[in-house]
Amino acid sequence: MIGPKGGRLRRSNFRTIWHKARASVGLPDLHFHDLRHTGGTLSAATGASLKELMARLGHSSVRAAMIYQHATRDRDQAIAKALGALVREVKEAPPEQQEREERDA
Numbered sequence: 697m698i699g700p701k702g703g704r705l706r707r708s709n710f711r712t713i714w715h716k717a718r719a720s721v722g723l724p725d726l727h728f729h730d731l732r733h734t735g736g737t738l739s740a741a742t743g744a745s746l747k748e749l750m751a752r753l754g755h756s757s758v759r760a761a762m763i764y765q766h767a768t769r770d771r772d773q774a775i776a777k778a779l780g781a782l783v784r785e786v787k788e789a790p791p792e793q794q795e796r797e798e799r800d801a
Contacts, residue, residue: 736764741771 699705699713718726736753744752749761 733764736761737766740764740766 697705699709705713714728715724718724732753736749739752740749746758746761746765749755749764750758753761753764755761
């Protein structure tokens with residue numbers, strides 16, 4: 697992160713700069729880790745796999761990356777729509793194709 701004068705932030709001045717930044721955007725209670733969590737959650741919402749989330753966030757366990765896999769209403773609706781399309785596709789397939797697919801399964 698870059699400080700107000702364009703230099704790198706140091707531990708000695710981070711707190712002061714972070715508090716000013718939070719106040720300037722009207723989020724005085726925002727924690728720095730909230731930004732990380734939001735980034736992880738948004739990455740998951742775009743469809744990032746667990747492996748991609750693990751790499752992006754530096755996690756070594758699936759359990760840690762799963763924290764960011766929040767179910768969202770939009771994503772749930774997209775999954776339901778895709779499942780519905782699959783069911784319709786199977787129902788509309790000619791009987792010969794359905795028999796062939798059942799044999800091959």
